[in-house]
Amino acid sequence: MLLIPCPYCEEPRPEIEFRYGGEAHIARSADPTGLSDAALADYLYFRSNPKGWHYERWQHQSGCGRFFNAVRHTVTDRIIGTYKAGEPKPDLALYRVRAGS
Amino acid sequence: MRFSFGNLLRQARAGHTGWGPQWRDAEPKAAYDVVIIGAGGHGLATAYYLAAEHGICNIAVLEKSWLGGGNTGRNTTIIRSNYLCEESEALYEHAMKLWETLSDTLNYNVMYSPRGVLMLAHNEHDIRSLKRHIHANRLAGIDNEWLTAAQAQAFCPILNIDADLRYPVLGAALQHRGGVARHDAVAWGYARAASELGVDIIQNCEVTAIRRGTDGAVEAVETSRGRIAAKKIGVVAAGHTSVVMAMAGLRMPLESFPLQALVSEPVKPVMPCVVMSNAIHAYMSQSDKGELVIGAGTDAYVSYAQAGGLHIATHTLEAICELFPVTRRLKMLRNWGGIVDVTPDRSPIIGLTPVPGLFVNCGWGTGGFKATPGSGHVFAATLAHGVPHPIAAPFTLDRFRTGRLIDEAAAAAVSH
Ligand SMILES: Cc1cc2nc3c(=O)[nH]c(=O)nc-3n(C[C@H](O)[C@H](O)[C@H](O)COP(=O)(O)OP(=O)(O)OC[C@H]3O[C@@H](n4cnc5c(N)ncnc54)[C@H](O)[C@@H]3O)c2cc1C
Numbered sequence: 001m002l003l004i005p006c007p008y009c010e011e012p013r014p015e016i017e018f019r020y021g022g023e024a025h026i027a028r029s030a031d032p033t034g035l036s037d038a039a040l041a042d043y044l045y046f047r048s049n050p051k052g053w054h055y056e057r058w059q060h061q062s063g064c065g066r067f068f069n070a071v072r073h074t075v076t077d078r079i080i081g082t083y084k085a086g087e088p089k090p091d092l093a094l095y096r097v098r099a100g101s
Numbered sequence: 102m103r104f105s106f107g108n109l110l111r112q113a114r115a116g117h118t119g120w121g122p123q124w125r126d127a128e129p130k131a132a133y134d135v136v137i138i139g140a141g142g143h144g145l146a147t148a149y150y151l152a153a154e155h156g157i158c159n160i161a162v163l164e165k166s167w168l169g170g171g172n173t174g175r176n177t178t179i180i181r182s183n184y185l186c187e188e189s190e191a192l193y194e195h196a197m198k199l200w201e202t203l204s205d206t207l208n209y210n211v212m213y214s215p216r217g218v219l220m221l222a223h224n225e226h227d228i229r230s231l232k233r234h235i236h237a238n239r240l241a242g243i244d245n246e247w248l249t250a251a252q253a254q255a256f257c258p259i260l261n262i263d264a265d266l267r268y269p270v271l272g273a274a275l276q277h278r279g280g281v282a283r284h285d286a287v288a289w290g291y292a293r294a295a296s297e298l299g300v301d302i303i304q305n306c307e308v309t310a311i312r313r314g315t316d317g318a319v320e321a322v323e324t325s326r327g328r329i330a331a332k333k334i335g336v337v338a339a340g341h342t343s344v345v346m347a348m349a350g351l352r353m354p355l356e357s358f359p360l361q362a363l364v365s366e367p368v369k370p371v372m373p374c375v376v377m378s379n380a381i382h383a384y385m386s387q388s389d390k391g392e393l394v395i396g397a398g399t400d401a402y403v404s405y406a407q408a409g410g411l412h413i414a415t416h417t418l419e420a421i422c423e424l425f426p427v428t429r430r431l432k433m434l435r436n437w438g439g440i441v442d443v444t445p446d447r448s449p450i451i452g453l454t455p456v457p458g459l460f461v462n463c464g465w466g467t468g469g470f471k472a473t474p475g476s477g478h479v480f481a482a483t484l485a486h487g488v489p490h491p492i493a494a495p496f497t498l499d500r501f502r503t504g505r506l507i508d509e510a511a512a513a514a515v516s517h
């Protein structure tokens with residue numbers, strides 16, 4: 001079970017308090033009707049699904065109830081950082097320097 | 102050497118010293134007509150049908166670790182064909198028909214055992230959904246019948262149908278022809294038969310890059326054992342499909358999740374069939390060794406760690422103990438995970454890709470073992486002719502753009 005640091009509650013909490021929300025930073029188009037079928041399919045269905053670092057959404061469902069993003073490694077499950085919804089995608093290099101990896 | 106009663110007798114007299122290896126552990130050549138990436142059941146079946154039915158024998162099956170060590174060797178082996186959508190019915194029933202004669206076809210005992218698959222209903226929604234499946238299956242000529250809770254218990258005597266369960270059993274759908282097969286034997290049987298027809302099975306050979314020519318078409322793969330040229334490449338890499346397809350610059354409508362299973366200590370035969378409960382995430386059958394084989398759910402998040410969260414297994418075992426009270430004091434012997442590639446509509450992707458010469462067979466998610474013979478059969482035809490086999494035709498990658506989804510996700514709500 002993961003221990004996930006909620007950036008609002010500012011403490012690590014067990015995974016079962018959270019709900020996974022899929023890949024982060026997939027923005028809905030401001031003009032969805034103007035999208036081509038391929039672009040709409042990409043938004044709806046295609047995912048990066050990397051073997052490595054993954055930016056992903058979580059909701060602290062049984063805690064503060066709020067959405068935030070996490071950067072987690074999909075092989076080691078290590079979480080090197082979480083940040084509040086709406087904040088820009090952090091630079092992975094910075095995290096890795098701080099985390100010493 | 103063929104397996105036959107005569108050969109068994111001859112070998113018995115010779116002290117069983119004459120049985121050779123069942124397939125050649127091949128060294129990679131510089132070029133092949135077709136390269137298959139992934140020696141799971143689906144990849145090996147594809148190679149076998151390419152050689153046996155399409156006369157294409159200059160094939161390499163490349164495997165990063167050992168043959169059958171992926172989901173093929175990790176699954177709970179449930180076989181059934183009672184899916185809801187017509188496209189899925191055709192695909193899984195095609196596989197079911199091949200299972201029925203597979204041991205003869207391959208001259209290898211895959212231990213296919215149609216002992217019946219019971220799918221439990223625990224609430225009004227389950228009842229309606231299972232009955233809808235039964236009616237759809239009847240129209241397609243696929244067996245599937247409704248049992249009351251008492252009839253379900255008569256079919257599986259250790260099933261608890263007490264009315265005061267947290268999730269009481271209100272009835273069940275039974276597919277008599279459903280059952281199980283021996284997962285390793287399926288991989289080994291296809292490997293042996295393909296190898297005999299000249300297919301090279303190359304283990305410990307990880308594909309690290311896909312090379313394309315100036316026209317965009319595939320030319321070769323780079324592997325941990327050198328460069329191998331091929332004009333046709335079939336990707337059958339299950340949980341690692343996104344990773345392999347990225348080597349050709351393609352994104353996929355896939356997410357990879359760990360799915361877990363467990364086996365108990367072996368006991369005398371207590372479980373005559375397969376029981377599945379989608380609503381409470383528990384599946385159980387009994388292996389010929391006597392172990393109870395138990396399937397759990399997936400982790401919630403994308404992961405390539407081949408182990409699932411303990412709370413997921415705990416949840417399943419709680420459900421198993423409630424449904425089958427005789428299991429409450431059993432010890433679990435082993436617990437493992439496999440990485441399954443899940444599509445948005447929970448149907449597989451079989452066919453061509455935007456890259457010329459590159460074909461893909463993936464997205465089988467939590468339930469592709471049952472399809473192994475059918476999947477290999479239709480994918481081989483697709484690779485041989487360069488156009489989708491009629492049964493594979495609806496399962497294109499392009500359906501996510503056109504919107505023609507085959508929505509087994511909505512139909513089943515969960516796995517298998
Ligand atoms: C716990 C569990 C229970 C399941 N239960 C059932 C069930 O009851 N019924 C059912 O029908 N299905 C079930 N499934 C699903 C089923 O196992 C799969 O859908 C099916 O086995 C997929 O077969 P495959 O041959 O495509 O994949 P795999 O057997 O996983 O083969 C893919 C192969 O590709 C190789 N590979 C990956 N990347 C590379 C690379 N770069 N280079 C070379 N090789 C590579 C892998 O090592 C692997 O051996 C279950 C799965 C799991 C994990």
Ligand SMILES: [Zn+2]
Pocket residue numbers: 006007008009010060063064065066
């Ligand atoms: Zn919180």
